[in-house]
Amino acid sequence: MGKKKPNPDVEKMTFEQAITALTEVVEQIEAGRIPLAESLDKYERGMALIRRCREILAQAEKRIETIGAEEKAPAPDSEAAKGEASDEDDGGSEPAESADEGLF
């Protein structure tokens, strides 16, 4: 066969998405109705999904971030801009929050 296609969409998935996709893949392969070559691809995808889930599970953020009481004007302050830039991949929904300091 040709070179294996990577699964780039998996890298961006949330945990919930990955687990759902994984369940689907396992069921499809077990049903046994797909041709062999395709089941090889699906197997690869299943492995990638499992890796992604484990990756997210292994994270362990020690800090707790504080949410300050609301500022007066909702202007685009530097904190919000900083928050947007640090798009941390934590397996949750996408962009980051305002840069809060750690508490304990």
Next chain:
Amino acid sequence: MARNTTRTYTVSEVSTLIKVALEGGLPGRLTVAGQISGFKRHASGHAYFALKDDKSVLAAVMWRSKLAAVRFAPEDGMAVLATGYIDLYEPTGKVQLYVDRLEPAGVGALQVAFEQMVKRLRAEGLFDDRHKKPLPRFPMRIGIVTSPSGAAIVDIVNSIRSRWPCARLFFRAVPVQGPGAAEEIAHAVAQVNRENARRRLDLLIVGRGGGSLEDLWAFNEEVLARAIHASRIPIISAVGHEVDITIADLVADARASTPTQAGVIAVPDRAEVSARLDQADRRLRQDLRSRLDLSRQRLATILAGRVFREPQGALAVPAQRVDELAMRLRHAARQGLTRLERRLADAHQRVAAIEPRRVLAEQRTRLEALAGVLDQRERSVLNANQLQCTALENRLQAMNPRAVLRRGYSLTRDAQSGRLITRSRDVRQDTAIVTELADEDWIESRVTARKEADDRADR
């Protein structure tokens, strides 16, 4: 002043006398137990009502400023304790109790207020199941709204961290008792909702540790109930202990009996989820192995088939048939030539269609694909099969049409283009040509002379 029965008094004089008599004859401040009747609030905010028992009625007034401190809603028929002073209101001649404190008799004011609130909000539908949002299965960003002091925050954080450390936690400090606390908490819930496009919290936990009904009162207030109801982020309410139910608990999308319990409800157990992943891993490998076994068996069957065991045998019959038909063609050249020609062509095709080499190549490709994922033991089995393939290939080679080259025929190609040369006109004087002989020997030469044959009818 001496009593004078013969003198005529003015109304005002009598009123004043009554006032004085009241002042002298009654305690300056007293508490009256009675049933509320005719309770009315004027536009001014002041309340006018009467207190009754089975024999008598006493008029009562409560100014707006005093009413504000009353936590429950006074209703007709309610048994209350009203505290204040008695005075005569001269313009109407009414003796009234000026109430500055009102309490339900028996059960506490707070309890009554709580029950009234539950009834009202339930009737509005605020507690209905259809408003309750499902909690996210795997929350990764969790907000906690509670007091920074106290055990609640510690319990919640420890509970979550021990089960699901991959979640990020966000803390919004609020007062959880005292005046204005309910408003503060409600404001915090609304704020977090407003800011959620950036922060993307999956879940909120709102609560506090145990305390008296008074201590927990903020979580019974309407402003907080409405803020929780309006929240688009799912909320777990974790207030007090097992036995304490607050309005916040009823309105929230889920209720935890304690702060620690909130962690259990909010997040899954990492160990459990990890075990599920292990299981999925095992199932995938198992299923694939089964599929590959099946394919291997099919391949083995094909290799064992007649085409490979006895290629000559497979070809023998068609080959013989070709000879046969060729003979008949020669004899019946004049009759039905086209029909026989077609049948000959057909037989040729069927021989070609067996295409053992193509089948072999295909199977080999499949073999290569499968070899990539099988382990060592299986690979050695494949190797054996590969050897068999090679052996068969060699046998096929022996039947190669190129064998004819050994009989003296050769192939001539243009040295530069590699194009096969079949006619003299394909070359010029001095063109370099390569002659392919048997066993891949070749000779290179140049054209010195050529001759083109006379026209012929066939190819």
